[in-house]
Amino acid sequence: MTSLILVTGGTGTLGRLVVPRLREAGAKVRVLSRQARAADGDVEFVRGDLDTGAGIEAAVAGAEVIVHCAGAQKGDGDKARTLVRAASGAGAPHLVNISVVGAGRVPQDSGLDRAMFGYFGSKLAAEQVIAGSGLPWTTLRATQFHELWLTVARAMAKLPVIPVATGTRFQPVDGGEVAARLAELALGSPAGLAPDIAGPRIYPMADLVRSYLRAAGKRRPLLPMRLPGKAAAAVRAGANLAPERAVGLITWEQFLAAQVSA
Numbered sequence: 001m002t003s004l005i006l007v008t009g010g011t012g013t014l015g016r017l018v019v020p021r022l023r024e025a026g027a028k029v030r031v032l033s034r035q036a037r038a039a040d041g042d043v044e045f046v047r048g049d050l051d052t053g054a055g056i057e058a059a060v061a062g063a064e065v066i067v068h069c070a071g072a073q074k075g076d077g078d079k080a081r082t083l084v085r086a087a088s089g090a091g092a093p094h095l096v097n098i099s100v101v102g103a104g105r106v107p108q109d110s111g112l113d114r115a116m117f118g119y120f121g122s123k124l125a126a127e128q129v130i131a132g133s134g135l136p137w138t139t140l141r142a143t144q145f146h147e148l149w150l151t152v153a154r155a156m157a158k159l160p161v162i163p164v165a166t167g168t169r170f171q172p173v174d175g176g177e178v179a180a181r182l183a184e185l186a187l188g189s190p191a192g193l194a195p196d197i198a199g200p201r202i203y204p205m206a207d208l209v210r211s212y213l214r215a216a217g218k219r220r221p222l223l224p225m226r227l228p229g230k231a232a233a234a235v236r237a238g239a240n241l242a243p244e245r246a247v248g249l250i251t252w253e254q255f256l257a258a259q260v261s262a
């Protein structure tokens with residue numbers, strides 16, 4: 001297998017886990033980053049920015065597959081549009097997109113909904129751009145990664161009191177397991193909307209925070225808060241969960257045991 005695969009976001013939490021899996025399968029890998037970076041072994045880095053479009057044409061040139069892991073809290077629809085525009089001018093690469101479980105199920109009606117849960121709207125916009133691109137495509141929706149929850153829990157543990165959203169549950173999944181599935185999809189034929197990938201267990205937010213505090217040997221009071229708005233209500237009703245797709249094997253507790261010590 002010698003085809004060229006571009007990984008946008010190949011420097012991020014997920015992308016960094018995808019790149020070695022593609023290389024192990026024999027693919028030639030190019031990574032897009034906003035920073036100039038030296039090649040890492042046989043992985044080439046191309047500088048470009050999906051917000052401005054700078055460098056994107058050079059990044060997509062010659063790629064047969066584009067694994068799109070670049071993302072931010074907002075603006076992912078526009079990023080996808082920029083990527084699609086460049087990719088369409090460079091042949092017909094297979095676009096493999098990572099999205100989030102719940103995209104399309106979390107209302108974006110009010111300013112409040114968008115301020116707190118606009119991420120879901122932004123991921124849906126990216127999905128729609130890719131599905132409507134005319135290019136072959138695959139989108140995988142994942143729940144939140146253990147890695148993200150660890151970052152969030154560490155930041156929250158710096159506060160004297162930790163606010164937790166009542167009634168809100170999460171189903172975190174190991175980033176390595178998502179990366180393996182995304183690489184598998186990238187090496188296969190375009191599949192459209194692939195079955196979701198979600199972690200093995202569902203936890204109230206307070207339980208995720210408490211198990212982190214326990215693993216890190218910290219004590220903090222939790223402050224329960226009920227979030228207002230339709231988006232928050234949808235999340236309380238489980239819009240962000242995929243219980244029927246609990247295919248991840250690594251639990252939050254196992255992840256914490258490997259990553260955190262008191």
Ligand SMILES: NC(=O)c1ccc[n+]([C@@H]2O[C@H](COP(=O)([O-])OP(=O)(O)OC[C@H]3O[C@@H](n4cnc5c(N)ncnc54)[C@H](OP(=O)(O)O)[C@@H]3O)[C@@H](O)[C@H]2O)c1
Binds near residue numbers: 011014035050071144
């Ligand atoms: N984290 C989760 O729990 C989760 C769950 C479901 C889906 N996802 C999705 O998975 C993807 C990856 O998430 P992650 O946690 O790995 O994110 P991350 O660690 O924050 O990494 C973000 C990546 O996006 C790149 N990027 C950001 N803005 C860019 C721009 N304007 N132009 C080009 N590249 C840009 C960054 O590259 P440089 O900084 O090198 O430029 C970086 O590699 C995102 O689309 C996210 O929405 C994440």
